[in-house]
Structure formats: C-alpha cells, structure tokens
Amino acid sequence: MTALLEVDGLRVAVNGGAVVLDDLSFSVARGETLAIVGESGCGKSVTSLAIMRLLPPALRLTGGAIRFDGADLATVSPTRMRDLRGRRIGMIFQEPMTSLNPGLRVGEQIAEVLRIHEGLSRAAAWRRAVELLDHVRIPDPARRAMEYPHRLSGGQRQRVVIAAAIACRPDLIIADEPTTALDVTVQAQVLELLKSLQREIGSAVILITHNLGVVAQTADRVMVMYAGRKVEEGAVAAIFDDPRHPYTSGLLRATPDPTRPRPARGVLHEIPGMVPRLGARASGCAFRPRCARAVPRCAEGVPPLLATNSGLAACLFAQEGAAA
Amino acid sequence: MTPLLSVRDLSCRYETRDGPLWAVRDVDLDVMPGETVGLVGESGCGKSTLARCIVGLTPASGGSIRLDGEELLTRRGPSLAQRRQMQFVFQDPFASLNPRRRVEALIREPLDVHRIGTPAERTRRARELMERVGLHPDWGRRFPHEFSGGQRQRIGIARALALSPRLIICDEPVSALDVSVQAQVVNLLDALQRELGVAYLFISHDLALVEIFAQRVAVMYQGRIVEQGSSAEIWRNPSHPFTRTLIEAIPIPRVDQRSF
Amino acid sequence: MIRLPLVIGGLIVLALVAMAASAGWIFPDDPMTMVAEPLLWPGQDPAFPLGTDSLGRDIAAGIFHGARASLAIGFISSSAALALGTLVGAVAGYRGGRVDDGLMRISELFQAIPQFMLIIVLLVIFRPSVATIILAISIVGWPAIARLVRAEFIVLREREFVQSCRVIGMSGPAIMLTQILPNALPVLIVSGTIQVATAILMEAALSFLGLGDPNLLTWGGMIGMGRDQLREAWFVVAVPGLALLITALGLNLLGDGLNDLLDPRGRRA
Numbered sequence: 001m002t003a004l005l006e007v008d009g010l011r012v013a014v015n016g017g018a019v020v021l022d023d024l025s026f027s028v029a030r031g032e033t034l035a036i037v038g039e040s041g042c043g044k045s046v047t048s049l050a051i052m053r054l055l056p057p058a059l060r061l062t063g064g065a066i067r068f069d070g071a072d073l074a075t076v077s078p079t080r081m082r083d084l085r086g087r088r089i090g091m092i093f094q095e096p097m098t099s100l101n102p103g104l105r106v107g108e109q110i111a112e113v114l115r116i117h118e119g120l121s122r123a124a125a126w127r128r129a130v131e132l133l134d135h136v137r138i139p140d141p142a143r144r145a146m147e148y149p150h151r152l153s154g155g156q157r158q159r160v161v162i163a164a165a166i167a168c169r170p171d172l173i174i175a176d177e178p179t180t181a182l183d184v185t186v187q188a189q190v191l192e193l194l195k196s197l198q199r200e201i202g203s204a205v206i207l208i209t210h211n212l213g214v215v216a217q218t219a220d221r222v223m224v225m226y227a228g229r230k231v232e233e234g235a236v237a238a239i240f241d242d243p244r245h246p247y248t249s250g251l252l253r254a255t256p257d258p259t260r261p262r263p264a265r266g267v268l269h270e271i272p273g274m275v276p277r278l279g280a281r282a283s284g285c286a287f288r289p290r291c292a293r294a295v296p297r298c299a300e301g302v303p304p305l306l307a308t309n310s311g312l313a314a315c316l317f318a319q320e321g322a323a324a
Numbered sequence: 325m326t327p328l329l330s331v332r333d334l335s336c337r338y339e340t341r342d343g344p345l346w347a348v349r350d351v352d353l354d355v356m357p358g359e360t361v362g363l364v365g366e367s368g369c370g371k372s373t374l375a376r377c378i379v380g381l382t383p384a385s386g387g388s389i390r391l392d393g394e395e396l397l398t399r400r401g402p403s404l405a406q407r408r409q410m411q412f413v414f415q416d417p418f419a420s421l422n423p424r425r426r427v428e429a430l431i432r433e434p435l436d437v438h439r440i441g442t443p444a445e446r447t448r449r450a451r452e453l454m455e456r457v458g459l460h461p462d463w464g465r466r467f468p469h470e471f472s473g474g475q476r477q478r479i480g481i482a483r484a485l486a487l488s489p490r491l492i493i494c495d496e497p498v499s500a501l502d503v504s505v506q507a508q509v510v511n512l513l514d515a516l517q518r519e520l521g522v523a524y525l526f527i528s529h530d531l532a533l534v535e536i537f538a539q540r541v542a543v544m545y546q547g548r549i550v551e552q553g554s555s556a557e558i559w560r561n562p563s564h565p566f567t568r569t570l571i572e573a574i575p576i577p578r579v580d581q582r583s584f
Numbered sequence: 585m586i587r588l589p590l591v592i593g594g595l596i597v598l599a600l601v602a603m604a605a606s607a608g609w610i611f612p613d614d615p616m617t618m619v620a621e622p623l624l625w626p627g628q629d630p631a632f633p634l635g636t637d638s639l640g641r642d643i644a645a646g647i648f649h650g651a652r653a654s655l656a657i658g659f660i661s662s663s664a665a666l667a668l669g670t671l672v673g674a675v676a677g678y679r680g681g682r683v684d685d686g687l688m689r690i691s692e693l694f695q696a697i698p699q700f701m702l703i704i705v706l707l708v709i710f711r712p713s714v715a716t717i718i719l720a721i722s723i724v725g726w727p728a729i730a731r732l733v734r735a736e737f738i739v740l741r742e743r744e745f746v747q748s749c750r751v752i753g754m755s756g757p758a759i760m761l762t763q764i765l766p767n768a769l770p771v772l773i774v775s776g777t778i779q780v781a782t783a784i785l786m787e788a789a790l791s792f793l794g795l796g797d798p799n800l801l802t803w804g805g806m807i808g809m810g811r812d813q814l815r816e817a818w819f820v821v822a823v824p825g826l827a828l829l830i831t832a833l834g835l836n837l838l839g840d841g842l843n844d845l846l847d848p849r850g851r852r853a
Contacts, residue, residue: 039502040473154367183366184529188573210503213575237579254507255577256533258559266511267537271504274472379751407753420744424766434752480748487752 003027003067004171004204005051010064012043012050018279020046020059022228022302028172033198033205035219035236037212037251041275043228044208048174051206052091053081069171087117090165090203092194094177096157100149106160107133107145113167132163136193155186162194169201176208191218212255216240221311224248227276227286229302234311244313247271247287285315293317326393327354328491328523329378329410334387336373347373349547351387353525355491360517360524362538362555364531364570370547371527375495378525379412391491408438411484415496417476421468427454427479428464434486453482457512474505481512485520493525498533510537532574535559543567590841596834604652611645615801619645623817637806637820638813647827650803654831657718657787657802658780664722665783666776669729674760676730677737688734691727699724703786707795714797717790721783732775736768770846774839781835788828803828 005028012021021043028034036044049055051066053073066073068089073081085091093099101109110132111125120128126145133141136159149157158178165173175194179187195218198205207219215222215236222239224232224247232245243249253260253269263269273290282288284299291298297316305312306319336348348370355361365371376382378389380401389396391409396402402410411434414420421430431450435441441449451461457478468476477497484492494513498506514537516522528534534541535555543551543564551564562568613619618640619632626635626643634643676687694702706720740746741764749759788804790796796805803824810820 039504184531184575185366185569185573188575191575211575212503212577216577216579217575240577240579251503252577254503256530256536257577258532258535259576259578262536266507267514268507268510270507270511272508274474274505275502277472381747381750404753407751412748412751414744414748416744420748422745422749422763422767433749433754437749437752437754437758483748483752 004030004069005206006065006067007047007051008065008067010047010050010066011062012046012055012059013062014278015058015060020228020278021050024064024225024228024230026223026230026233028204028206030171030204031198031202032221033195033207033219035207035209035215035222036225037209037215037222038225039210039251039275041227041278042225044225045176047225048176048206048208052085052089052174053078083117086113086170087168088171090168090170090173092158092161092165092173092175092178094180096154096161096181097149099161100157102149104148105146106149106152110145110160110164110167113164117168128167129163132167133160135166136160136163136197138163153186154182155190158182158186158190159193162190162197166197166201166203170203172204172206173198174206174208177210178207179214180209180211187214194218212240212252213257224251227281229286230305230312230314231287232311232313232315233305234308238310242308242310244308244310244318245287245315246291246293248313250290325356328357328392329353329355329525330388330390330393331374331378332388332390334374334377334389335385336370336377336382337385346547348377348384351544351547351549353542353549353552355523355525357490358517358521358523359540360526360538362534362541363525363527363544364529364534364541365544366529366570369544371544372495374544375412375493375525375527378493379407379410381412404438408487409489410491410493411487411489413477413480413484413492413494413497416500417473417480418468418500420480421476423468425467426464427459427466427468427471430468430479431464431482431486434483438487440487449486450482453485454479456485456516457482458508472505473501474509477501477509478512481509481516485516485522488520489522491523491525493527495527496529497526499529506533513537530574531559531570532576543570587841587845589837590845593834593837593839593841596830597838600651600655600831600834603648604655607645607648607652611642611648613645615641615645615649617641623813623820625817626819626823634823635817635819637810638817639809643806643820643823646801646806647803647824649801650806650824650827651831653714653800653802654784654787654828657714657721658784661718661721661725661783662776662779664718665725665779666729666772668722669726670733670765670772672726673730673733673735674737674765677734678741678756678760678764680738680741684734687730691730694724694727700786700789703790704793704795707790712790712795712797714800717787717797721786724786725779725783729772729775729779732771733768736771737764740764740767770842773846774843777835777839777842781832781839784835785828785832 008025010021010024013019024047036047038044050061051073061074064074107126107129110129114120114125114128130141130145133145138144138156138159179190182190209215219236222236223230226247232239232248239248243252250271254271256268271290276282276286284301285303288294288298303314303316305314308318331351331353334348334351335346338345338347351374363371373382377384384397391406396406428450431453432446435446435449451464454461454464459475459478498509501509526534526538538555541555541558542549545566551558551567558567562571619642620636620640622636622638622640624632624636626633632642637643672687676684702724703720707716710716746759746763749763787802791802791804792808794808796802806824807821813820
C-alpha cells in the first residue's frame with residue numbers, strides 16, 4: 001500500500017540564513033496516527049506548516065517533496081492548495097481561541113467550511129454544523145451553535161475546532177499541540193474524542209506534541225525530532241520500550257512518571273545542557289554536546305539513520321543495544 | 325514542630341458582575357520547615373490566588389496566614405522582615421524579569437531593597453548565587469532576553485534565594501519549560517533544599533511531577549482543598565473523586581498503560 | 585527596516601537646533617530693527633536672501649531668531665507638561681482606586697474645555713509674555729500626557745516583573761521610578777516629541793492672533809504682521825509659514841520614527 005503522505009528530503013530555511021529543517025523524510029499511511037515529538041525549536045511545528053504550505057514569510061521551503069495522494073504539495077498552485085486545506089487536510093491548532101474567529105458564531109464557522117468545500121446551501125450547512133457539534137459531544141448543540149467562541153470553555157472551543165476540521169471527512173488531520181492549552185482532565189477527553197472520530201472517519205493523523213505521555217496514549221508510530229532533524233522513528237510501543245537514540249531515552253526518562261524508579265541523585269533524570277539555538281547547532285550529530293555517549297567520531301558528519309529493532313535511529317551506537 | 329507557614333480559613337473573594345466569586349474558600353494549609361508541599365489543581369481552581377494571597381499580592385477576604393507564628397494578614401500587609409523570610413518564583417520566566425535590567429542587578433535587587441551588606445558585598449553575593457544556580461557569573465552584565473527559558477528561571481530562583489528565605493512559593497515554575505529543562509530546574513530546587521533547608525510551596529497542575537517532588541500534596545478544586553496528605557499515599561489511594569479523575573487523566577508515557 | 589522618517593525628522597530637528605544656536609552670530613543685530621527697504625523680494629538684494637517685511641526687517645534674521653523662540657517655547661512647555669503629566673499619570677495608574685478617580689476627574693476638567701480657548705482665557709487673565717505663554721501651553725498639554733502615562737502604568741503594574749519587586753518588598757515610589765518608568769520611557773519620548781510640535785504651533789497661532797509676547801520675534805508673529813500685504817508680498821507670510829510647516833513635519837516624523845524604533849522592543853520584551 002502506498003503512503004497517503006510522503007515527505008521526502010524536506011528542507012526549510014530562514015530566508016537566506018539558518019537551516020530550520022534539514023533533509024526530513026517520513027511518511028504517513030492511511031488511517032494511522034504518527035506523532036511528531038520534540039522540544040521547542042526542534043522544527044516539529046514548522047514541519048506541519050510546511051506540509052500545509054502555511055510557512056510564515058520569514059521561512060522558505062528550499063527543497064524536498066511533499067507527496068499527498070499523488071500531488072506534490074511543495075509545488076501545487078495556491079488555488080489547489082486552498083482546496084486541499086480544509087477539505088482533504090484538516091487542521092487543529094494549539095490555541096482554539098486564536099484559530100476561531102471571535103466575531104462569528106461557532107456554528108457559522110463550521111458551516112463556512114461546508115459551504116466553501118462541499119457547496120452546501122446556507123441552511124443545509126447550518127444543519128450539518130449542528131450535527132457536527134453533536135458529533136464532537138457538545139451538549140445542546142443547536143443552542144451552542146449560536147454562541148460566540150468566548151462564551152465557550154477551552155475544551156469546548158477545541159471541540160468546535162475539531163468539528164470544523166472533520167467537517168469534510170478529511171484524509172489527513174494535522175493536530176499541532178491540540179491539548180497543550182487544556183487541563184489534564186479535559187485533555188484526556190479531547191484526545192479520546194479525536195481517537196474515536198479518527199477510527200470512524202478513517203483519517204490519518206499527524207499529532208504534534210512535546211508530551212510523551214500523549215504520544216504513548218494515542219499514536220501508532222512516533223518520530224522524534226531534534227534540532228531540525230529526525231533522530232528516531234518507529235512504532236510507539238517499540239520505541240518506548242527500547243529507545244535507541246540517547247535523546248529519545250533521555251526525554252523518556254525526564255518525563256515525570258511516579259511509576260518508575262527515582263534517579264540516584266535528584267528527583268528527575270535530566271538531560272544536561274540545552275536545546276541549541278537556531279544557527280548554533282553543532283556539526284555532525286547536533287545532540288553531541290549533551291550526550292553522555294558522544295565520541296570524537298560523532299562530530300564527523302550527520303549520523304545516518306540506522307535500522308534498529310525498534311525502527312530507525314540516527315546514532316552511531318543505535319545497533320549496539322539500549323541507549324544509555 | 326510548629327509549622328513555618330500556617331494558613332487557616334483563608335478566603336479570597338472577587339466582585340464580578342454576576343455577584344461575588346470565591347476564588348479561595350476556607351483553606352487550611354501548613355508547610356513545615358524544610359519540606360515541600362505540592363498544591364495541585366486545574367486552571368481556575370484558586371491555587372495561584374492562594375499563593376498570591378500568602379505573599380500579599382492579592383488581598384485576602386478573611387482568615388489567617390501565619391509565618392513562623394506571626395500574622396501576615398494585617399492592614400499593612402507583610403512587613404519587610406517577614407518578606408525576607410518568604411520569596412516567590414513566578415511561572416513565566418519571560419515576564420517576571422524586568423527586560424531593561426541586567427541580570428546581576430536583578431539578582432542584587434532584593435539585597436538593595438533590604439540594605440543587606442555593602443554594595444561590593446551585594447555584587448559578590450549576586451555572583452555567588454549565579455554560580456549556585458548554574459549560571460556563569462560573568463553573564464551578569466547581560467540582559468534577560470539573552471537567556472533561554474530555563475536559564476531565566478534560574479535567574480528567578482537566584483533572585484528568590486538572595487535574601488536566604490525559609491520559604492519559597494513556586495507558582496508553576498517549570499510549566500513553561502521543555503521536559504529536559506524542567507528536570508534540570510526541579511533537580512536544582514531539590515539540591516537547594518537539601519543544602520539550605522528551604523521549604524517550598526510548589527504549585528503545579530502536574531500531579532505526576534508533584535508526586536515525585538513533594539513530600540505532601542494538597543489537591544485544590546473550585547477554591548477549596550479537597551484532599552491533603554502524603555504524596556505517595558494520595559497517588560496510591562486517592563480518596564476524593566476529583567483526585568481520582570486527575571490521576572486517571574494523566575497521560576503516562578508507557579504504552580502498556582493506555583487508557584483509551 | 586526602513587527608518588527614513590526617523591532620519592528625515594532627525595535632520596530637520598537638528599537643522600532647527602543649529603539655526604537657533606547660530607542665530608546670534610549669523611545675525612548679530614536685533615531682528616526687530618529695520619535694516620533695508622521694506623518688502624524686498626527674496627533674491628532681489630543678495631544681502632537679504634529671504635527679502636524684507638513691510639517694516640524693512642530682514643526675514644532671514646527673523647526666521648533664525650524665530651527658531652530660537654519657537655524651540656525654546658516648545659521644549660520648555662513640553663518638558664513642564666511632560667513632568668506634570670508623568671507624575672499625575674504615574675500615581676493615578678499605579679495607585680488606582682480613589683486616587684486614580686480623583687486625579688482623572690481633575691484632568692478631565694482641563695480636557696473638557698477646548699484647549700485653545702483655555703489658553704486664550706489664561707493669557708487674557710495673565711498678560712502675554714514668554715513665561716505666561718509657556719505656562720498656558722503646559723497647562724493645556726499635561727492632561728493628555730497624564731492619560732497616556734496612566735494607561736501605560738496600569739498595564740505595566742500588572743506585569744510579573746513588577747509584582748516580583750513587590751514580593752521582595754520594594755516600595756511603591758521605587759517600583760514606579762526604577763521598574764515601570766524605564767519601560768514606559770518609549771511612550772514618553774514619542775509623545776513628548778509630538779507635544780513640542782503642538783506647542784510650537786500653538787505659540788504661532790497665539791502670536792498670529794496678537795496674543796504673543798510683543799518683545800519677542802516669532803514665526804507666528806511674522807505671519808500675523810505679513811497678513812496685510814498678502815496680495816502684493818505673499819513671501820512675507822509664506823517664508824515663516826513654510827518654516828513652521830517643516831518644523832511641525834520634522835517633529836512628527838521624528839516622533840513616529842522613534843515610535844517605530846523604541847516601541848516593539850519595549851512591549852514585546
């Protein structure tokens with residue numbers, strides 16, 4: 001089976017300057033959930049914006065292909081891209097308050113998507129919008145559809161955004177930190193909703209998050225990014241069980257989890273140092289300055305992605321057993 | 325042992341268009357010298373308001389807050405001597421540092437206000453503190469925007485430590501930070517406690533983190549503390565339904581514990 | 585980033601200051617004395633490049649000495665308005681509550697009366713002189729600045745870095761002076777610059793109406809006196825008018841430029 005989305009050698013750079021995404025390749029199959037994880041500045045959000053061709057003016061796509069169901073999104077016309085966005089690719093952003101128009105009733109915002117992409121009449125689109133609100137489990141949807149966004153709670157707003165994203169039953173949903181602004185209890189509900197809708201529609205999901213717990217709970221496969229590159233990829237169960245890149249294992253151990261043993265010193269396992277600034281990334285393996293396993297050879301060029309039991313890992317020692 | 329901080333029947337009310345809103349209601353809370361108490365709850369539960377009432381940033385509507393047996397809720401608010409005993413670390417390491425002041429000045433400021441030592445001694449102390457929290461002392465001439473989020477939070481911690489307080493109230497000190505940096509900052513707080521014996525009231529929305537870091541936990545819900553106890557006990561055996569919901573909702577980074 | 589307005593505005597203001605400073609030695613004589621035939625056209629006599637007015641006074645000398653008067657009145661009155669406005673606005677914004685209400689009611693009292701009317705009334709009560717003109721312009725200028733500073737203080741008061749100073753026990757005045765004021769400075773500089781332009785224009789309007797200081801040569805006064813010969817010798821009005829226009833434009837460009845230069849950092853940092 002061919003992939004729904006195939007990103008091949010994607011490069012994004014600051015206009016005439018620092019490289020943000022460097023030779024990034026991955027694919028998403030129909031119906032699967034791929035999580036992209038990493039810390040701030042690793043390029044995970046830029047990846048999603050590049051796929052949707054919504055890069056801010058300061059950033060430019062400088063190479064690579066983004067094949068979506070036969071078309072190369074890197075080169076399609078803006079008109080065609082507009083048609084794909086919303087209809088075949090749905091989007092959910094971190095902050096529902098900023099992705100909703102504060103001056104429009106929420107029902108109107110969902111109906112708008114249907115009128116543009118499905119050519120529904122005003123009345124039919126509104127009826128469908130109310131159905132969708134019901135579908136994302138908003139109580140009393142007919143009345144809620146008349147509300148303005150600021151009258152809803154954060155969780156309900158994100159449900160509205162989800163309703164708009166699934167309105168045209170897209171093949172792919174890109175969710176960029178969809179629950180980061182929400183409370184844990186609401187986060188659990190929203191993730192569960194997203195998961196069940198996905199099963200029902202059969203969409204593929206790219207879930208962008210910094211939270212490994214969210215990844216473990218929702219994704220099939222995971223891609224770990226560091227400093228604009230993919231450092232590890234594979235099935236969630238395998239990677240969480242046996243991470244082969246030191247950054248992945250470091251992240252896993254730094255995440256608070258009361259069911260695991262405490263470190264010998266301190267409270268949490270820490271990764272020393274900090275995420276490099278754009279344009280100040282180390283040569284060779286960018287993680288090298290923070291890595292306990294680093295040897296001089298790590299500086300000699302970007303480590304290749306090696307096949308491991310868990311998937312792929314960009315570490316010279318990936319095939320030599322568990323990462324330290 | 326007498327508690328270092330003792331909050332009794334504390335209430336805080338806001339007047340809104342729809343009548344009074346109780347942000348904090350009848351809260352009892354103790355912090356012993358040298359211990360860490362975690363205060364957990366969701367957004368809007370009143371945990372930040374409670375913290376702000378303790379340091380006098382928000383006026384309380386009633387009740388009592390005693391620091392070392394002395395009342396803080398007087399008409400004039402906490403005295404300078406009382407302020408010296410308790411400091412505050414803010415959530416947002418970007419907003420909580422004056423963008424126009426150099427780091428050394430920011431760390432010295434508490435010493436300047438309390439007129440502790442000579443100017444030369446204050447500068448020396450600021451450099452020591454920078455080193456203690458893991459910042460290079462030669463970075464003192466830089467401005468806050470030249471630092472990363474984690475480094476700025478270290479600056480905030482150094483500033484809070486300058487007066488050698490016995491209690492530091494940390495309001496979501498790591499929730500704006502990346503996971504790997506969060507671990508560094510929490511470990512720093514832990515090391516400082518071991519070394520200096522400072523007590524923390526650690527406010528967080530992350531029950532997993534609090535369970536690991538705090539000896540005792542208080543769970544707040546709709547302005548009230550609904551459950552209080554040792555963190556291990558609450559994690560294993562939560563008694564209030566809200567605590568149970570909270571624990572169940574935490575996404576555990578392990579695939580064998582999928583909840584849906 | 586384009587900083588053309590800043591550069592042009594800055595050059596104009598610099599030129600004005602240079603004119604004011606050099607007036608004394610380029611035109612050492614009193615500009616009020618009659619030196620030549622009346623109504624010489626610009627260029628007619630190379631000794632008087634901008635011509636002479638109806639009383640035979642050198643217009644060029646008037647422009648240079650007028651720059652001195654305009655700038656002095658503009659800067660002094662703006663500084664006074666800025667000082668009072670900042671003080672009132674800072675206290676009102678930081679304290680809030682009843683102090684704020686009281687101070688804002690007072691400032692509204694001044695703003696309720698049309699500014700120019702108020703100045704005229706003030707000048708009719710105290711006889712026009714440089715000092716009373718400066719006083720009158722400052723009195724009408726401070727409330728607008730107070731409101732601006734107050735708004736800025738209300739926003740900055742709630743910022744965490746200010747609260748962090750309250751936690752360490754810093755006093756209110758110290759917080760206002762050392763924490764909030766430096767962060768409100770961009771707004772003050774910008775509004776101060778615009779205020780200078782406003783003050784210069786007001787003084788010109790007063791002189792035009794004959795409410796200026798009779799012992800001082802100003803651009804407004806020159807325009808007022810040239811009014812009668814507007815048909816046969818329009819340059820007598822046009823030259824000081826142009827000087828006024830360029831000055832106001834320069835100060836406004838400078839203000840806008842400073843706004844662009846200072847504001848983003850001050851707010852986003």
